[in-house]
Amino acid sequence: MLSRLHPIITAAWLTPVLATAAALGACAVDAEPLEVGQSVAPLVIENMWRRSDFPLSVCFQSGSTSTTAERQAVRTAVEGSWGAASRVVRFTGWGACGSAGADIEILHSSTITRGCSEIGTDHRNTTGLCNGRMQLPTPASASASYLTYTYIHEFGHAIGFRHEQSHPDKEQDDPTCTDDENLGSGTVAGSYDPDSIMNYCTNVPTVLSRNDRRSVQLMYPDSPILGVGETSYSLWTKGALTESWAGVANSGGIRDVTVMPDGRLLGVGETSYSLWTKTCPTCAWQGVANSGGIRSVAVMNDGTIVGVGSTSYSLWTKSCLTCDWKGVANSGGVRDVAVMPDGTLLGVGETSYSLWTRATLNSPWVGVANSGGIQSVDVMDNGLILGVGNTSYSLWVKTSLTGDWYSVPNSGGVRSVAVGNYDR
Numbered sequence: 001m002l003s004r005l006h007p008i009i010t011a012a013w014l015t016p017v018l019a020t021a022a023a024l025g026a027c028a029v030d031a032e033p034l035e036v037g038q039s040v041a042p043l044v045i046e047n048m049w050r051r052s053d054f055p056l057s058v059c060f061q062s063g064s065t066s067t068t069a070e071r072q073a074v075r076t077a078v079e080g081s082w083g084a085a086s087r088v089v090r091f092t093g094w095g096a097c098g099s100a101g102a103d104i105e106i107l108h109s110s111t112i113t114r115g116c117s118e119i120g121t122d123h124r125n126t127t128g129l130c131n132g133r134m135q136l137p138t139p140a141s142a143s144a145s146y147l148t149y150t151y152i153h154e155f156g157h158a159i160g161f162r163h164e165q166s167h168p169d170k171e172q173d174d175p176t177c178t179d180d181e182n183l184g185s186g187t188v189a190g191s192y193d194p195d196s197i198m199n200y201c202t203n204v205p206t207v208l209s210r211n212d213r214r215s216v217q218l219m220y221p222d223s224p225i226l227g228v229g230e231t232s233y234s235l236w237t238k239g240a241l242t243e244s245w246a247g248v249a250n251s252g253g254i255r256d257v258t259v260m261p262d263g264r265l266l267g268v269g270e271t272s273y274s275l276w277t278k279t280c281p282t283c284a285w286q287g288v289a290n291s292g293g294i295r296s297v298a299v300m301n302d303g304t305i306v307g308v309g310s311t312s313y314s315l316w317t318k319s320c321l322t323c324d325w326k327g328v329a330n331s332g333g334v335r336d337v338a339v340m341p342d343g344t345l346l347g348v349g350e351t352s353y354s355l356w357t358r359a360t361l362n363s364p365w366v367g368v369a370n371s372g373g374i375q376s377v378d379v380m381d382n383g384l385i386l387g388v389g390n391t392s393y394s395l396w397v398k399t400s401l402t403g404d405w406y407s408v409p410n411s412g413g414v415r416s417v418a419v420g421n422y423d424r
Contacts, residue, residue: 047120048160048219051239055090056158058104059097066108066138074108074136077151081197082159085213088220088240089159104158105133110140115150120160134158148206149197156198156212160219164199167192177201191403217382218397223421225386226257226265227414230393233270235281241397242409248281256296256336256376259420261303268297273310275321281422288321296336296376296416301343306361308337313350317361328361336416338378346385348377353390355401368401376416388417 049056060071075094082089097105104123115137116130117123126132134154139147165177169192177200195202195209220240227236227245235251238244254267254276267276267285275291278284294307294316307316307325315331318324334347334356345358347365355371358364374387374396387396387405395411398404 047122048240048242049121050243051088051220051224053103053121054088054220055092056104057093057102058091058106059093059095059102061097061105061107061133064106064108065110066136070138071108073147074106074151077148078155081152081208082155082216085208086216086220087222089216104155106136107133108136108138110138112137113141115154117154117157119157119162123158145206146204149204152197152206152208159216161198161215164193164196165201174201191399214382214384214399217380218384218399221380221382221384221419223259223381223419225395226259226418226420226422227388227395227411228254228257228416230413230415235265236414237281238411242411244410245413250282250284251278253285256416257418258298258378259418259422260299263420263422265422266297266299266305268294268307275305275307277321290322290324291318293325298337298339298378300339300345306337306339306345308334308347315345315361330364331358331361333365336376340379341381341383346377346379348374348387355385355387357401370402370404371398373405378418380419386417386419388414 058075060066064071071094075091078091083091091104093102112135114135116135118125118128118130118132118134122128123132123134136154137147137150142150174192174194177194193199193209193211195205196212197205197208198212218241224237224239225241227238228234229236233252233254235248235254235257236245237248238246253270255270256268258266260266260277263279265278265281267278268274269276272287273292273294275288275294275297276285277288278286293310295310296308298306300306303319305318305321306328307318308314309316312327313332313334315328315334315337316325317328318326333350335350336348338346340346340357343360345361347356347358348354349356349367352367353372353374355368355374355377356365357368358366373389373391375390376388378386380386385398385401386408387398388394389396392407393412393414395408395414395417396405397408398406
């Protein structure tokens with residue numbers, strides 16, 4: 001297991017310059033929904049891979065003394081844990097290293113008693129703590145349960161996780177654990193997880209905790225993230241949470257965007273305040289007749305389109321793209337709207353810049369504590385909430401409605417956010 005001493009760097013307001021590149025692909029969604037108020041997905045991450053880097057190639061170095069069955073045990077443990085928890089995190093290869101090497105090169109030997117792995121993309125750094133490779137023990141030097149734990153733990157490092165006992169909340173949540181470690185240049189998001197397989201304070205678990213599964217879904221979401229540029233009013237996309245924004249050609253002229261169930265993009269015109277659609281990220285926007293008068297749009301689980309009035313700041317619905325807008329009574333006071341997996345409407349207060357929920361279209365708005373400071377919101381299919389800071393124009397994430405907002409590195413320059421599988 002990795003041991004490296006550094007101070008903790010926690011969430012900060014970050015506004016990096018947007019990088020131009022092609023839009024990225026998407027994967028299907030298959031995630032367990034959150035329960036309201038549930039605190040999940042502790043996250044201590046660093047050196048994340050890009051979505052396009054997957055599947056990561058894996059090979060065993062020539063100095064490995066393990067048998068074919070022992071190497072298969074590594075693959076089985078990893079694919080049955082991180083691979084089963086994510087539709088994005090995939091591995092390939094698993095044979096002997098050739099001259100070209102691999103993303104993750106493993107030295108698997110009976111002379112090794114303690115696992116070691118570089119963090120994320122540091123596997124490309126041959127001068128790292130583990131010499132740019134993963135070191136794994138074999139049954140000759142460890143028990144079966146310890147081996148399974150070690151394989152999953154070290155591959156957690158390989159996809160970007162640091163140790164959970166580095167979490168700043170460990171001391172107050174788990175003071176009996178004295179196995180402390182300081183954190184290098186990682187990012188912390190979510191509550192401390194005493195059961196994480198990345199936590200030295202656990203009793204050698206052999207499966208991922210529920211929060212471990214949530215964490216990998218947050219790091220590498222099943223659906224890519226869309227942003228509307230703060231000043232460009234065009235689309236930008238990122239495949240993984242801390243990946244750089246990539247500009248989307250032929251996408252300007254909108255102030256808000258969502259993804260329809262069939263994968264079409266649905267935008268709100270920057271100046272027209274009407275709906276526009278496109279069938280692919282770089283396709284031309286097509287105007288929608290009879291759709292003006294809104295500033296934000298979302299799609300409910302039954303396909304109903306819900307918009308926020310451009311001047312009324314209240315909800316309006318239509319049952320089809322060209323149908324008439326119909327006002328929703330007792331729904332004013334919001335500037336943005338999204339839909340949670342259970343159908344709950346999630347709004348951003350017009351003047352409070354905080355979250356409000358609405359169980360149904362006809363229910364009253366209910367304020368959400370500890371949720372201020374954002375101007376736009378959307379919800380991942382697994383229930384994790386993404387917001388855009390109302391002054392930072394960068395992404396923030398919270399793992400439950402009442403949990404804290406955590407800053408997302410490398411995410412500045414957007415005014416609106418959406419999540420969805422638009423590349424089908």
